[in-house]
Amino acid sequence: MAEIVEVRIPDIGDFDAVEVVEVLVEPGQRVAKDQSLITLESDKASMEVPSTHAGTVEELKVKVGDQVGQGAVILTLAVDEAAATEAAEAGGAEAAPEAGATETAPPPAAPPAAETPAAGDGVYASPGVRRLARELEVDLDRIQGSGRKGRITKEDLLAYVKTAMRGGGALPEMPVIDFSRFGPVEEKRLSRVRRVSAQNLHRSWLHVPHVTQHDEADVTELEAFRKAHAEEARKRGFKLTPVAFQLKAVAAALKAFPEVNASLHPSGERLILKRYVHVGVAVDTDDGLVVPVIRDVDRKGIFQLAEELGETSQRMRDGQRRPDDFQGASFTISSLGGIGGTSFTPIVNAPEVAILGVSRAVMRPVWSDGAFVPRLMLPLSLSYDHRVIDGATAARFIVHLSALLGDLRRLLL
CATH class of the missing domain: 3.30.559.10 (Chloramphenicol acetyltransferase-like domain)
Structure with missing residues (x-):
């Protein structure tokens, strides 16, 4: 018999409210333990929140654009009784806020750009999208994001791949020139605007x-x-x-x-x-x-x-x-x-x-x-x-x- 478990936001550091920028699962979907459920983004970093159990998503409690903090319910999960018992016997860490948050939360301050240097500095994309881009060998610098702050979503990535496969993305590339060969140069980072x-x-x-x-x-x-x-x-x-x-x-x-x-x-x-x-x-x-x-x-x-x-x-x-x-x-x-x-x-x-x-x-x-x-x-x-x-x-x-x-x-x- 399945047990209904609430999956909550773990300790996310000093942030009281962080925006949900992606929901990666839907009701009825089977998820594995540690599978990413949502993506959160602050002004300085993005992070994916993993599932604490394996099971089937019953009900989503958040949506894109919501502001959430530690302890907020992400979703309810139907977990097999045996799996729930096994998770509980693993140390009862779920009930202890200090330990539970440490087990489930990824490093809160990891900048998204640091995960994939090949994606280019300043690209807004979740770790999941970056992993998929690496698997597909796609340079995220080439994709126009449709999400908040120009964030590149999974749909943006897949649409780019489909367009490229149809031959619609074959613009001639600009040559890469080492201008320092001709004299002193200085690089200045463009503002976000x-x-x-x-x-x-x-x-x-x-x-x-x-x-x-x-x-x-x-x-x-x-x-x-x-x-x-x-x-x-x-x-x-x-x-x-x-x-x-x-x-x-x-x-x-x-x-x-x-x-x-x-x-x-x-x-x-x-x-x-x-x-x-x-x-x-x-x-x-x-x-x-x-x-x-x-x-x-x-x-x-x-x-x-x-x-x-x-x-x-x-x-x-x-x-x-x-x-x-x-x-x-x-x-x-x-x-x-x-x-x-x-x-x-x-x-x-x-x-x-x-x-x-x-x-x-x-x-x-x-x-x-x-x-x-x-x-x-x-x-x-x-x-x-x-x-x-x-x-x-x-x-x-x-x-x-x-x-x-x-x-x-x-x-x-």
Whole structure:
């Protein structure tokens, strides 16, 4: 007759709560003693929790994303009575917290990267995934993880292997060059932000057929209006920046061109039109470029947008970032106006279908009513997914946006 046993989290060191990032078993599955059940991950390490008995999983008590600590029940296990008696006679260690935790817990501070040097420094993957990668002779550096923090799951690994077997992963490799042969060199480790950004940008560049449409907006009146109200904003405790006006104009343009505020369905046969306007704004930080999301831009005023943008940008620079800061954008603005440049080609932040690049506004002569007059011209660059947006739509969108920036009164129409 089977006995129901609770398998609990062992001693995991100084952590009160650690996130469950993988559940490796399911109800009804037969497991062996010491077989891994779940994977936990802290900010510095990941660890797999093994089963204390052999038996059949009855009920899972945790799921991916749960925060657990020592003593939390992972699952219930139906254990053969003979096996349960044998385990109990092995010293009764299960009942003693000090001894039981020592027997079942792997070393709590083992960094995942140290288990598989060949996988590359900075790869996020559980020990189980690393073992499987070694068996399949797969370099984890080549895999884009779909889990939290870019974690590579077992499904990611198997999908990569299937793609490679079909011949879909055969990109030409870059040659390995020893640059020290030519002179002194220094290696500098990329920040986590830059590594994740590089993976996302590379994926977007490979999957999205990019086209960039350029235009200029006459922002002479807009800039005069902004400067006239800058002091009022300062008294309220925030800066009235040009990006706040760009956000508002973009929101109006997206309402006028809903196909730009959309995503392509994975099947490639349908368009997902979004009835919300959440805009990502690129922010330059010491760690690299991050893109927090300003939500419901169409429902907020200029002052409210300016205040929220200032607060959000400062949090990004201070490293006070939350996962939901970067989720849900339907369009992105990348403004380099504070640095310089005349134009550039931003990469679409897929699954969005367009991104606006903004360069530095310059004063130059413009022919008007039979004479040259000085006007402040703002360069705009719209990159878009050509599978969704054709050239005519892109041109109409950026012309409409330029008109909105050129005359704020249009925002009221």
